[in-house]
Structures are given as C-alpha cells and as structure tokens.
Amino acid sequence: MAGDSGDGMQLAGSRFTDATAIFGNDLATLPDFPAEIRAPAGTVAGVSAFQIHFASRDILTPGDTPDVLVAMNPAALKANLPLLQRGATILVNEDAFSVRAVQKAGYAESPLEDGTLEGFTVKRIPMSSLTTRAVEDLDGVTSRDAQKAKNLFALGVLSWLYDRPTDVTERWITGKFDGPVEAANLAAFRAGWSFGETSELIDVQVKVDRNTEVLPGTYRNVNGTEATALGLIAASVKSGLPLVFGAYPITPASDLLHALARRHDMGVRTIQAEDEIAAASMALGAAFGGALGVTCTSGPGLDLKTETIGLAVMLELPLVIIDVQRAGPSTGMPTKTEQSDLLQALYGRHGESPLPVLAASSPGQCFEAVYEAARIAITYRTPVILLSDLFVANSSEPWRIPNAASLPPIDPHFRTTSTGAFLPYTRDDNLARPWAIPGTPGLQHRIGGLEKADGTGAISYDGKNHARMTKLRADKVDGIEVPDLEIHGEADADLLVLGWGSSYGTIRAGARRVREGGGRVATAHLRHLRPMPKNTGALLRKFDRVLVPEMNSGQLAHELRAQYLVNVESYGKVQGQPLLPSEMEQEIWRRLSS
Amino acid sequence: MAATEQLTKADFQSNQETRWCPGCGDYAVLAAVQSFFPELGIPPERIVFVSGIGCAGRFAYYMDTYGMHGIHGRGPALATGLASARDDLSIWVVTGDGDALSIGGNHLIHALRRNVPVKILLFNNQIYGLTKGQASPTSELGKVTKSTPFGSIDAPFNPLSLAIGAEATFVARTIDTDKQHLPAVLRAAAAHEGAALVEIYQNCPVFNDGAFDALRDKKRGEVNRIYLEHGEPIRGVVRDADGALRLGSGGAPVVHDAHREDPAFAFALSRLSSSPDGPTPIGIFRDVRRPVSGSDLTAELAAARAGADDAALDALMRSGDTWTIS
Numbered sequence: 080m081a082g083d084s085g086d087g088m089q090l091a092g093s094r095f096t097d098a099t100a101i102f103g104n105d106l107a108t109l110p111d112f113p114a115e116i117r118a119p120a121g122t123v124a125g126v127s128a129f130q131i132h133f134a135s136r137d138i139l140t141p142g143d144t145p146d147v148l149v150a151m152n153p154a155a156l157k158a159n160l161p162l163l164q165r166g167a168t169i170l171v172n173e174d175a176f177s178v179r180a181v182q183k184a185g186y187a188e189s190p191l192e193d194g195t196l197e198g199f200t201v202k203r204i205p206m207s208s209l210t211t212r213a214v215e216d217l218d219g220v221t222s223r224d225a226q227k228a229k230n231l232f233a234l235g236v237l238s239w240l241y242d243r244p245t246d247v248t249e250r251w252i253t254g255k256f257d258g259p260v261e262a263a264n265l266a267a268f269r270a271g272w273s274f275g276e277t278s279e280l281i282d283v284q285v286k287v288d289r290n291t292e293v294l295p296g297t298y299r300n301v302n303g304t305e306a307t308a309l310g311l312i313a314a315s316v317k318s319g320l321p322l323v324f325g326a327y328p329i330t331p332a333s334d335l336l337h338a339l340a341r342r343h344d345m346g347v348r349t350i351q352a353e354d355e356i357a358a359a360s361m362a363l364g365a366a367f368g369g370a371l372g373v374t375c376t377s378g379p380g381l382d383l384k385t386e387t388i389g390l391a392v393m394l395e396l397p398l399v400i401i402d403v404q405r406a407g408p409s410t411g412m413p414t415k416t417e418q419s420d421l422l423q424a425l426y427g428r429h430g431e432s433p434l435p436v437l438a439a440s441s442p443g444q445c446f447e448a449v450y451e452a453a454r455i456a457i458t459y460r461t462p463v464i465l466l467s468d469l470f471v472a473n474s475s476e477p478w479r480i481p482n483a484a485s486l487p488p489i490d491p492h493f494r495t496t497s498t499g500a501f502l503p504y505t506r507d508d509n510l511a512r513p514w515a516i517p518g519t520p521g522l523q524h525r526i527g528g529l530e531k532a533d534g535t536g537a538i539s540y541d542g543k544n545h546a547r548m549t550k551l552r553a554d555k556v557d558g559i560e561v562p563d564l565e566i567h568g569e570a571d572a573d574l575l576v577l578g579w580g581s582s583y584g585t586i587r588a589g590a591r592r593v594r595e596g597g598g599r600v601a602t603a604h605l606r607h608l609r610p611m612p613k614n615t616g617a618l619l620r621k622f623d624r625v626l627v628p629e630m631n632s633g634q635l636a637h638e639l640r641a642q643y644l645v646n647v648e649s650y651g652k653v654q655g656q657p658l659l660p661s662e663m664e665q666e667i668w669r670r671l672s673s
Numbered sequence: 674m675a676a677t678e679q680l681t682k683a684d685f686q687s688n689q690e691t692r693w694c695p696g697c698g699d700y701a702v703l704a705a706v707q708s709f710f711p712e713l714g715i716p717p718e719r720i721v722f723v724s725g726i727g728c729a730g731r732f733a734y735y736m737d738t739y740g741m742h743g744i745h746g747r748g749p750a751l752a753t754g755l756a757s758a759r760d761d762l763s764i765w766v767v768t769g770d771g772d773a774l775s776i777g778g779n780h781l782i783h784a785l786r787r788n789v790p791v792k793i794l795l796f797n798n799q800i801y802g803l804t805k806g807q808a809s810p811t812s813e814l815g816k817v818t819k820s821t822p823f824g825s826i827d828a829p830f831n832p833l834s835l836a837i838g839a840e841a842t843f844v845a846r847t848i849d850t851d852k853q854h855l856p857a858v859l860r861a862a863a864a865h866e867g868a869a870l871v872e873i874y875q876n877c878p879v880f881n882d883g884a885f886d887a888l889r890d891k892k893r894g895e896v897n898r899i900y901l902e903h904g905e906p907i908r909g910v911v912r913d914a915d916g917a918l919r920l921g922s923g924g925a926p927v928v929h930d931a932h933r934e935d936p937a938f939a940f941a942l943s944r945l946s947s948s949p950d951g952p953t954p955i956g957i958f959r960d961v962r963r964p965v966s967g968s969d970l971t972a973e974l975a976a977a978r979a980g981a982d983d984a985a986l987d988a989l990m991r992s993g994d995t996w997t998i999s
Contacts, residue, residue: 298995
C-alpha cells in the first residue's frame with residue numbers, strides 16, 4: 080500500500096494487518112517512511128508505503144516481491160514498481176494521475192497509458208471520486224474529510240479482495256473517531272468493500288486459509304519497539320526494580336521513548352536528557368541507586384554513550400543499552416536499516432572493556448531479547464548492549480503473549496549486610512560483585528572509574544592488580560551462560576547459513592525455498608554475540624561451507640574468523656534495505672552449485 | 674534514626690588517604706564539609722557524593738558516605754539519574770571549573786534548569802590542576818599557562834551569571850578558607866529544595882597560587898569581601914579622598930533580597946566583579962522556590978509500581994486487539 084505521506088497508508092496498512100492477524104493468518108509487515116517529515120506532496124521522496132506478507136503457513140519475513148500494489152498516486156507507483164514482478168496486480172487511484180501529478184513523479188507520460196505497466200494486471204479505480212460520492216451526503220462532512228478518507232476506501236477494496244473480516248476494522252474506526260470523521264471513514268471503508276464486491280473490474284477474490292499450525296495461546300500484533308517496551312516493563316516488574324529510562328531524541332530509537340513515556344501506570348520513569356551522554360549517565364546514576372537503568376539510541380548516539388558504558392564496565396553496575404541500528408557512518412541514512420554496529424558494540428571502547436552483546440531476531444523476539452539483556456545485566460552487574468535495528472523495530476508480526484508468571488525470575492540480590500568491613504569488589508559464583516545501594520546502613524562505599532584493588536575496591540595503580548581485574552572483568556562476561564546454537568535443517572547439509580539479529584526470518588525463508596528445490600542447506604542464528612554459544616566453533620567446523628549474510632560488510636564473519644579460525648564466507652549488504660528471501664535463495668544456490 | 678544525634682566529623686571521614694597537594698584549598702573544604710555534615714542530621718548511608726574528574730573529583734572518596742567518582746563533566750547527569758530513582762537521599766555533586774563549565778557545561782545548565790534536588794559544589798581554582806596547569810574556562814584573559822604561553826585569548830565565564838541565566842534557584846559563592854561562611858552557605862544549600870550551585874573560590878597552590886588573595890588574605894579580604902545577607906543593606910566599596918578603598922554604602926543602601934523572583938537582581942550582583950582581584954560579593958545571591966524536578970513523580974511512580982504485579986503485567990501485555998488459538 081503506497082501513497083503520499085499524507086495519504087494515510089500506514090494507517091490503512093496497520094488496519095489490514097490487525098484484521099489479518101485476528102482472522103488467523105500468520106504475517107509480517109514492513110513500513111517504509113520517507114526521511115523528510117513533510118516531503119513535497121506528490122514526489123517520489125514523499126512516498127510512504129506499508130508492506131504486508133501473510134499466509135496460511137508460518138511467515139518469516141515481510142516478503143520481497145509483492146503480489147499486489149495499491150498505488151494512490153504516480154509517485155507511489157514509480158517508487159514501488161521496481162519491487163514487483165510481471166504478473167503482479169496493481170490497484171491505482173486513477174483520479175490521482177493528472178498530467179501535473181504524473182510529471183511531479185518524474186514520468187514524461189502517464190504510466191497508465193504509455194506501456195510502462197505492460198505485463199501487470201492493472202485495475203484503474205477512481206478512488207478519490209468514489210470516496211467523495213460515498214460521503215458527500217453525510218451531515219457535516221467536508222470535502223477535506225472526503226479527501227482524507229480515501230485510504231479507507233482503498234482498505235475496503237483490499238479487504239474485499241482478500242476476504243478480510245470487516246468487523247475488526249469498523250470497530251476500530253468507531254472507537255478511534257467520532258462525528259463526521261467517523262461517519263466519513265466508515266462510509267469510505269464500506270464503499271471500498273462494496274466496490275470490490277460489485278464491480279466487475281475486480282473479478283477474483285483471494286481466500287487465504289487460517290494458519291492451523293500455530294501454537295495455542297493468546298496473540299497480538301506487535302512491532303519490535305512495542306515488544307521491547309513490554310520486555311523492559313516485564314523485567315522491571317519481575318525484578319522489582321523501578322525502570323529509569325534515559326533517552327535523547329534520535330531516529331529511529333525515539334519510538335521506544337514514546338512508548339515508555341506513557342507508562343506511568345507501570346511505574347516507568349523516562350527522562351528526555353539534554354544529550355546522549357547524559358541519557359546514558361542518568362540511567363547509570365539510577366542504577367547506582369538500585370533502579371533498572373536503561374538507555375536507548377541509534378547511530379552516532381552510541382558513539383556518545385561509549386564513555387558512560389566504559390564507566391559502567393568499571394563500576395560493574397547493571398545498565399541496558401539498546402541500539403536500534405541504522406545506516407552509518409555519521410548521520411548516514413537515519414531512516415534506513417543496517418547491522419553495522421556489531422564490532423562497535425563488541426569492541427568500541429577504549430581500554431579492555433568487555434560486555435555482553437545480544438541481538439533481537441524478530442519483532443516479537445525483542446521482548447525476550449531485552450528481558451534477557453536486563454536479566455544478564457542485573458545478575459552479572461554489567462552493562463549489556465542489545466542490538467536491534469530499524470527493520471526489526473518497525474516491522475510487526477503476531478506475538479504469542481507470555482504469561483507473566485512463567486517469565487524467568489530476575490533477582491537483584493542486593494547486599495544488605497556485611498560481616499566486617501564491606502568489600503564492594505568481592506565476587507560471587509558468577510564473578511558478579513555485590514550491589515549495595517545508598518540507604519543501606521553500614522555499607523557506605525565509593526566506586527569510580529579509577530582501577531580498583533581486587534576485593535576492597537580501593538584505588539589501585541598496581542600493575543599486577545590491574546592485570547587480575549582486567550581478566551576478572553573478561554572472565555565474568557565470557558562465563559555468562561548462553562544457550563547452544565541450534566541447527567535448523569540437516570546436520571550434514573552441504574552449507575550452513577549462519578546469521579544474527581533481524582535477518583533471522585529472511586535467512587530461514589531463503590533456505591526453505593532452497594530446500595523445497597532440493598538443495599541441502601542448514602541454518603543457525605546467533606542471538607548472543609558475546610559470549611557466543613559454547614558450541615559455535617564446533618558447529619562451524621562441522622560444515623564444509625559456512626555462509627554468513629549480514630547487513631554490513633562482513634563484521635560477524637570477521638569476528639568468527641578471528642575467534643574460531645574458520646574461513647566462513649561473507650555475504651554483505653549495505654543498501655539501507657533488509658536482506659530479501661529471494662536474495663538469500665540466490666546466494667545459497669550460488670554456493671551449492673559451485 | 675536516633676544515632677544521628679551522635680554523629681561527629683569522624684563519621685564522615687573515609688579510610689582513604691587524602692592525596693591532594695600540600696596546601697591545597699580542597700583540604701579546607703573537605704574539613705569544613707566533614708565538620709558541618711553531622712549537623713544535617715542525615716545518616717551517612719542516605720548521603721551520596723557524586724563527582725566528576727579533576728582534583729575536586731577525588732572528594733567523593735574521602736567522605737564516608739555513598740559515593741560515585743564518575744566521568745569528566747557528567748556528575749550532574751549521574752546525579753540527576755540517581756535523584757530520579759530515589760527521593761530519599763541527600764545528593765551532592767563535587768565538581769571543578771573545568772569539569773562543570775567546560776566538558777560538563779551542558780549537564781550543569783540542564784540540572785539547574787530542571788531544578789534537580791542536588792547540591793553542586795563548584796571548586797573554582799581558575800586552572801586545570803590534575804592535568805598539570807592549563808587554562809580553564811574561568812582563567813582570566815591574558816593568563817599565561819602551559820597551554821597559553823602567550824596568554825589566554827578566551828574570555829572567562831562568570832559561573833554565577835551562567836547559573837542564574839540557566840534558571841538556577843539557588844546560587845551562592847564562598848571561599849575555601851572561610852570557616853564560618855562556608856558552612857553557613859552549605860547549610861542554606863542543604864535546606865534548599867531544588868538544585869543549589871555553590872561556587873567555592875579554592876586556591877591551587879601549585880598551578881595558580883594566590884588567585885584569590887584579594888579575598889582570602891585577611892587584610893585585603895576585609896576590604897574586598899562584600900558579604901550578601903538577605904534583608905541587610907549591601908555594603909559597597911568606596912574610594913576615600915586620598916585614594917584608599919574602604920567598605921561603605923555610597924548613596925542609598927540597597928537591601929539584599931535573595932528571594933526575589935526576577936533573576937535580574939541576582940544577575941546584576943553577579944556582575945559586580947568579573948574576577949576575584951577586587952571587591953567581590955560573597956554569599957547567597959539567589960534562593961527562590963520553583964517546582965523541583967520530579968518532586969511528585971517519584972512517589973506517584975512508586976505507588977504505581979506497588980500495584981504493578983504479574984496481573985497488571987498480564988493485563989498490559991494483553992491490551993489492544995488480541996486473539997486466542999486453542
């Protein structure tokens with residue numbers, strides 16, 4: 080579904096998504112926003128699109144080549160036509176193809192007339208005028224309301240085409256709007272549906288059965304940002320620690336600040352800090368006081384937080400840093416996705432400064448990933464970086480909602496007493512130090528960025544002590560228990576595809592297509608980047624060939640070669656776009672056949 | 674806590690060996706703070722000292738309270754986070770002129786405008802000490818240092834003017850060796866509900882010795898210290914017919930009003946001297962009330978958290994459109 084930024088495509092897309100989810104299909108979605116807040120109307124730069132992929136079997140990605148495109152104007156057609164394969168269906172808002180609009184989109188002639196769309200099934204629907212006609216007799220509805228409701232008309236057409244339940248959407252409209260706007264939107268939606276049903280223009284209705292292979296449970300649709308917010312709140316509830324979230328506005332991480340800022344009802348404290356450095360420092364200061372301190376950022380924000388993260392390594396206090404990766408370097412492409420902060424997360428601090436690094440593999444999995452990040456941070460008294468990215472943050476999928484009671488426990492295990500002098504740098508079985516918070520009588524102590532004497536925590540410049548502390552900090556991180564890597568597919572396949580982070584679904588989908596075509600390929604996915612699962616090296620050596628696809632120029636491949644001396648093959652993509660299943664399929668075949 | 678009544682200076686002295694240079698003004702401030710703290714009646718475990726980097730940053734190690742020696746300039750940010758999580762603590766930030774006004778300038782002004790309930794002690798010695806003698810943002814024009822061998826060409830900050838411009842609600846100045854005045858200012862800062870900025874003129878005997886002699890020196894100080902006391906006339910410095918300076922009130926006396934809402938008065942006072950080599954106001958310039966950052970929020974959120982159990986979490990996770998597959 081593509082249109083001008085002002086055409087309400089994200090709204091239409093998310094309504095279609097909810098109806099589809101509630102109907103019982105599996106699905107994945109991907110919004111694509113323009114970078115400019117208000118790009119000139121009608122230009123390709125101003126196109127906003129929403130993609131959904133759904134089926135009666137499990138869906139792994141938002142898809143690569145859409146079967147249907149709704150284009151609300153010439154620019155939307157121009158921006159999205161390259162994604163389609165011949166034979167795809169295109170529903171265009173015919174009213175929007177004026178000479179001027181066509182030229183604004185950069186076409187010399189109307190693409191509806193000049194043969195551009197040859198080989199596609201094109202349905203020309205005068206959506207603007209049909210919407211106007213549907214609402215013009217309603218009380219109080221202005222022509223502007225009519226103009227704004229055409230996305231609901233398009234949604235109605237699409238809902239009929241795929242036989243989506245209408246009650247879900249209608250309920251949403253009546254809940255969201257009132258007065259003339261509610262009436263106009265309802266009328267437009269119904270008119271679109273009726274148009275699909277009665278017009279001979281659209282002669283096929285597609286039925287997509289429910290997915291019957293899903294696990295029993297209660298589901299909702301979530302994007303990665305919502306799942307991350309819920310995961311943080313869950314970690315706060317289960318640990319009993321107040322959540323203090325420090326952030327500075329930055330695309331695309333700000334959405335998490337917005338989601339959490341609304342949650343006073345769950346005791347969440349958000350602070351919009353004066354800068355990225357302060358956002359991290361506030362979270363760390365709160366952690367010193369016994370809170371679950373969390374900070375979130377993207378792109379250059381992570382550079383700025385580095386100093387505080389180093390302090391957290393030295394203080395050995397819990398801190399969760401969420402990096403919603405975007406294309407860099409520098410400002411780069413703020414609204415485009417990438418996985419290029421991996422090596423920075425692993426190594427990008429001065430001195431030897433180890434910390435655990437996790438990555439979220441799907442929108443719903445963000446919940447589990449951030450919960451685990453918080454659990455590790457609290458249990459091991461360490462900063463933890465969770466790598467998410469723009470793709471996983473904005474994409475959505477049905478999420479099987481866990482029961483709060485069944486979430487793993489998180490015990491902050493505060494130190495409250497001491498026999499003899501309190502020694503803040505002694506260690507437990509996990510090599511974690513005691514966390515004694517202000518207000519605890521008798522345990523007053525001072526910590527800081529200077530090197531500590533082992534045990535007492537007093538300032539120390541002793542060389543041997545520094546060597547011991549350096550090793551202790553690394554051993555603590557590398558001793559964190561991490562589940563083994565699991566192989567999906569045959570253990571003796573000809574090729575292993577190993578990915579990390581948000582490419583999980585794409586790699587699985589690409590490999591599935593290859594297997595369906597008779598290729599022998601297995602997949603595995605890293606959710607922990609430091610420490611890596613213990614069986615990683617053995618597993619890599621078991622396969623003759625290992626392919627590592629990632630949205631960077633080979634950072635994980637670099638790390639695997641360095642750690643395990645295995646010559647993995649890298650497939651890197653840095654176009655600001657996610658990997659595609661078709662691309663994966665092709666890359667896997669290329670290797671299987673060479 | 675009954676025991677607080679018996680607190681003494683020794684209760685606030687940590688076992689760390691103090692490591693400032695002999696004669697450093699920081700010793701005098703530390704001793705004054707340790708002597709003064711028992712009278713606050715706050716048990717040491719409820720007090721936190723947060724510091725940045727620089728000679729002053731070491732202060733946190735010497736107080737037997739909770740303490741965090743942070744990173745350069747970030748003390749106010751660390752303290753803001755701590756204050757947002759805990760409203761039951763007395764939080765003090767110790768910083769220097771380089772720490773607070775150069776690398777940490779942003780955090781300082783925002784802590785002040787937010788009116789975070791932290792007390793910021795700004796040790797101003799007009800020099801970078803720990804890095805061995807470079808010009809600082811309060812060094813005077815023309816100052817020759819290792820980094821400015823031809824004299825500093827950058828105009829200095831007036832820290833109090835800056836603080837008042839940043840909407841600070843409590844702004845004061847005192848002198849490291851003034852054993853009566855320093856505790857009196859700290860007392861008022863501690864009693865203030867929001868953010869308090871206390872500039873302490875502190876002598877660095879190694880890299881900037883004598884910078885404050887015009888005020889610290891007993892005889893010259895008597896002439897040059899213009900003590901500000903709320904409700905009292907402000908005494909100025911007048912020149913006798915023979916050219917000598919003496920304290921007096923030339924013209925109609927101006928009565929000091931530290932509680933005036935309009936910051937223009939305090940700002941004007943802060944402009945009376947641009948460097949401490951002549952008559953300089955000492956005391957509380959401004960002490961006004963303004964909503965404290967998060968003052969009601971912490972309690973509200975704590976109450977919300979008490980109800981945020983598994984059931985509340987389940988309800989939150991299941992909000993919006995859900996569907997069940999059996």
